[in-house]
Amino acid sequence: xxxxxxxxxxxxxxxxxxxxxxxxxxxxxxxxxxxxxxxxxxxxxxxxxxxxxxxxxxxxxxxxxxxxxxxxxxxxxxxxxxxxxxxxxxxxxxxxxxxxxxxxxxxxxxxxxxxxxxxxxxxxxxxxxxxxxxxxxxxxxxxxxxxxxxxxxxxxxxxxxxxxxxxxxxxxxxxxxxxxxxxxxxxxxxxxxxxxxxxxxxxxxxxxxxxxxxxxxxxxxxxxxxxxxxxxxxxxxxxxxxxxxxxxxxxxxxxxxxxxxxxxxxxxxxxxxxxxxxxxxxxxxxxxxxxxxxxxxxxxxxxxxxx
Numbered sequence: 001x002x003x004x005x006x007x008x009x010x011x012x013x014x015x016x017x018x019x020x021x022x023x024x025x026x027x028x029x030x031x032x033x034x035x036x037x038x039x040x041x042x043x044x045x046x047x048x049x050x051x052x053x054x055x056x057x058x059x060x061x062x063x064x065x066x067x068x069x070x071x072x073x074x075x076x077x078x079x080x081x082x083x084x085x086x087x088x089x090x091x092x093x094x095x096x097x098x099x100x101x102x103x104x105x106x107x108x109x110x111x112x113x114x115x116x117x118x119x120x121x122x123x124x125x126x127x128x129x130x131x132x133x134x135x136x137x138x139x140x141x142x143x144x145x146x147x148x149x150x151x152x153x154x155x156x157x158x159x160x161x162x163x164x165x166x167x168x169x170x171x172x173x174x175x176x177x178x179x180x181x182x183x184x185x186x187x188x189x190x191x192x193x194x195x196x197x198x199x200x201x202x203x204x205x206x207x208x209x210x211x212x213x214x215x216x217x218x219x220x221x222x223x224x225x226x227x228x229x230x231x232x233x234x235x236x237x238x239x240x241x242x243x244x245x246x247x248x249x250x251x252x253x254x255x256x257x258x259x260x261x262x263x264x265x266x267x268x269x270x271x272x273x274x275x276x277x278x279x280x281x282x283x284x285x286x287x288x289x290x291x292x293x294x295x296x297x298x299x300x301x302x303x304x305x306x307x
Contacts, residue, residue, distance in 0.1 A: 049197045061197045062172075066144055068254045069195075073146035075249045076116050080191065084221075084299065085236075091294050092122060092190060095219045095301055098292075099186060102127030106135035107185040110209065112173045112202075113192025114140045115147025117154045117166075119219075123188070124160055137164060139179075141171040174201040179209045190219040194265040203278035210306045216280055222293070222300035223267035229296045237262070268293070268300055280304035 047058040080088040101107055101123045111120045120138040127133035142148050148168050160166045171178065173189070173196055187206045196202050206216050224230040237259045245255025266274065272282055272290040282304045283289035292301045 058197055062143075065195050065197075068257055069144045070146045071251050071254045073115075073144065073150050076147065076150060077118075078248055087295070088191070088299075091219060091299050092118060094294070095119075095188075095190065095217070096122040096126055098301065098303075099123075099188070099215065099217055100126075100130075101186060102131035102133035102136050106133055106137075108137055108183065109186040109188065110139045110141060110179070110184045112141045112171075112187065112189045112206070113143075113195070114188070114190065115142030115144055115151045115168075117151030119188055119190045120151070120166060121154065121158065121160070123186075124165055134165070137166070139167050139169055139184075141169045141173070141176070141179075143170065143172045145170055174198055174205060176205045176209055181208055182211045183209050184214055185211055186215050186217065188217050188219075191221065193218055194220055194261050199266075199271075199274060200278065203275060203280075207279045207306055212306055214306045216275065216302075216304045216306070218275075218302045220265060220271075220300060220302075221262040222265065222271075222291075222297050224297045225293075226296050229298075233298060268297070268302075271302060275302060275304045279306065281307050 048055045049058045049061040084091065096119065101109065107127070109120075109123055111117075111123070114120055117140055120140050123138050124136060127136040140148070140151055142151075148170060152168055155161050155166055169178070173192070187210050189202070189206075193199055193202055203216075210216060224233055241259050242252045242256045246252040249255070265271070268287075268291045269285050272285055275290075276282055282302070287293045290302065290304075292303075294300065
């Protein structure tokens with residue numbers, strides 16, 4: 001359950017608006033659990049970040065988000081079912097299929113904020129089933145140990161358990177110092193980047209650890225462009241999803257935060273520019289170019305290449 005301070009913060013937000021690291025297989029590799037600490041430098045203007053619709057001190061957000069995901073880890077698929085009408089599995093299938101892992105031979109991949117392992121499992125299955133590739137590997141990195149535990153349990157049921165094809169690392173997407181420069185062919189992050197304190201820092205690290213020619217791919221909830229669909233989705237999100245969190249998981253506050261975090265995430269054009277600012281090359285600023293909308297923009301895939 002969430003701490004009293006976090007629950008109070010979530011409820012306040014609700015009232016404001018109701019609308020290479022060593023490979024380990026039996027345990028997690030702790031790569032880095034905190035972003036660089038600059039508290040030793042005095043500042044009269046503390047940096048802030050959004051936590052749903054609430055503005056909080058930047059150094060507090062990480063712990064607050066951790067509590068949310070500690071709370072929802074065991075019901076992660078249920079959470080995504082609630083926020084995506086249950087079609088997140090189809091979106092993830094399409095996302096991975098569009099990347100065609102294994103098409104050009106074995107790849108070294110990293111899935112960030114991927115603790116539960118569903119994207120990594122799809123990558124390995126696609127490479128094996130489509131291209132007879134049993135050498136592609138995926139490092140799964142997540143800042144949340146509870147999410148990693150869920151992923152490890154999932155992989156224990158698969159043929160990849162106890163093989164060199166998968167490893168789990170407790171790591172902060174904003175500070176991946178345990179992962180060397182120019183290491184990976186493919187970097188994926190699905191439904192995770194919006195929860196990070198500094199999106200530019202995540203993108204900078206993604207660019208650093210990818211090889212030249214490597215692909216950055218992000219699947220995230222995004223901005224609905226059709227006014228009617230947007231209205232319907234807002235009504236569903238702010239009325240139904242928190243209620244589902246209460247009924248199905250006993251946790252309205254976490255689900256309220258997740259809805260609000262979606263609305264605070266940058267729209268497609270703005271996020272595409274952030275990706276380019278990190279040094280990546282993208283397509284044109286349009287659906288089918290720098291990004292691909294799913295379901296009218298409820299979710300969106302951004303792809304880019306490190307030159």
